[in-house]
Amino acid sequence: MSEKERYATIGTWAKVFEKETGEAIVDDTVRSRMRAAGIVGIQGITKEGLHLPHGFYAESDVRQACKDLLNPLNAAYFQNLENVRADLTAFAKELGPDKSPADLSTGNIPSLSITTQSGQTIRGKTYLAHAAIALGFAKGAKEASSQLAKTLKHLLRLVGHDIPEHFPLNEAYFQNLENVRVDLTAFAKELGPDKSPIDLTTRNIISLSITAQNRQAIKGGTYLYHAAKALGFAEGAKEANSQRAKTLKHLLTLAGFNLLDTSYFQNQEYVKADLTAFAKALGPDKSPKDLSTGNFQSLSITTQNRQTIKGATYLNHASKALGFAKSTREASSQQSKTLRRLKEIAGYLTEKR
Numbered sequence: 001m002s003e004k005e006r007y008a009t010i011g012t013w014a015k016v017f018e019k020e021t022g023e024a025i026v027d028d029t030v031r032s033r034m035r036a037a038g039i040v041g042i043q044g045i046t047k048e049g050l051h052l053p054h055g056f057y058a059e060s061d062v063r064q065a066c067k068d069l070l071n072p073l074n075a076a077y078f079q080n081l082e083n084v085r086a087d088l089t090a091f092a093k094e095l096g097p098d099k100s101p102a103d104l105s106t107g108n109i110p111s112l113s114i115t116t117q118s119g120q121t122i123r124g125k126t127y128l129a130h131a132a133i134a135l136g137f138a139k140g141a142k143e144a145s146s147q148l149a150k151t152l153k154h155l156l157r158l159v160g161h162d163i164p165e166h167f168p169l170n171e172a173y174f175q176n177l178e179n180v181r182v183d184l185t186a187f188a189k190e191l192g193p194d195k196s197p198i199d200l201t202t203r204n205i206i207s208l209s210i211t212a213q214n215r216q217a218i219k220g221g222t223y224l225y226h227a228a229k230a231l232g233f234a235e236g237a238k239e240a241n242s243q244r245a246k247t248l249k250h251l252l253t254l255a256g257f258n259l260l261d262t263s264y265f266q267n268q269e270y271v272k273a274d275l276t277a278f279a280k281a282l283g284p285d286k287s288p289k290d291l292s293t294g295n296f297q298s299l300s301i302t303t304q305n306r307q308t309i310k311g312a313t314y315l316n317h318a319s320k321a322l323g324f325a326k327s328t329r330e331a332s333s334q335q336s337k338t339l340r341r342l343k344e345i346a347g348y349l350t351e352k353r
Helices: 010-021 027-036 059-065 081-095 124-134 148-158 177-191 220-230 237-242 244-254 268-282 311-321 328-332 335-346
Strands: 042-045 051-058 113-115 121-123 209-211 217-219 300-302 308-310
Touching: 010 027, 010 051, 027 059, 051 059, 081 113, 081 124, 081 148, 113 124, 121 124, 124 148, 177 209, 177 220, 177 244, 209 220, 217 220, 220 237, 220 244, 237 244, 268 300, 268 311, 268 335, 300 311, 308 311, 311 328, 311 335, 328 335
Parallel strands: none
Antiparallel strands: 042 051, 113 121, 209 217, 300 308
């Protein structure tokens, strides 16, 4: 028996490995591997005085039997700059072919997956957790989850990249039209690939998550809260929540996403131009009189307020704006009536008396 060899029970080794890896490792997992390897423990006495005939196992034997559980992403791994540089580059390529490690943030890396230089397939969140523990920023997985931003920043600096500090979501941020435009577009894409900012409402935006232009991962509800305070609509959280509709409408207008509201659909020139565009999408020789609910819904145009939109969505907005429906579901059943009214507004049909 080597003097340097450490011996311990299965339970102790499970705890040691859990601390090293940041993963939950239970006694039975270690025990099953020892049995599969045909390793029998030696006798010994626990701290509590319990005699175990075959309860103590050599560290070398346990590590060999459990090598698939043990994390190769240790301090030595993360101190190797080539490992870190290659891994961060791989994460960046998962983000997009033209992306670099400098584009990584805690808002996008957690869900990305790569095969590390150690041959381990891993998600970004787990990778950062291992790095946090290995680099001494955290002692366990729970603490590591709160150190992801610090860990990523350290890794990027380690290989010659850096990420700027989050600049605040203050008045200057929300007065920057490009910031607001890109953020609202990102929220819309989270709502659906064919959605635009005008489809955002206070009911659907609050649970959506994006990485804002200040590189901050944020939910819609929190975004509107910051905007309400920054724009002077509220002083505290409770007041900000009551001003969500006003705040969202202001942001949409600020970014040039004018709403398809009552005033829009009562503007004859807007409606006439939109219906003409839909007709041209139907065919070069078609006119608005050829539009019907059967062919209108799948057509797409850019409206007079610069929104790319499908016919079905256009009719839903019009139905609600013109008072034919209160919800999208109800609007879907009023499309025929809505289309006729739009043709009347545009002068393509005589209004019913």
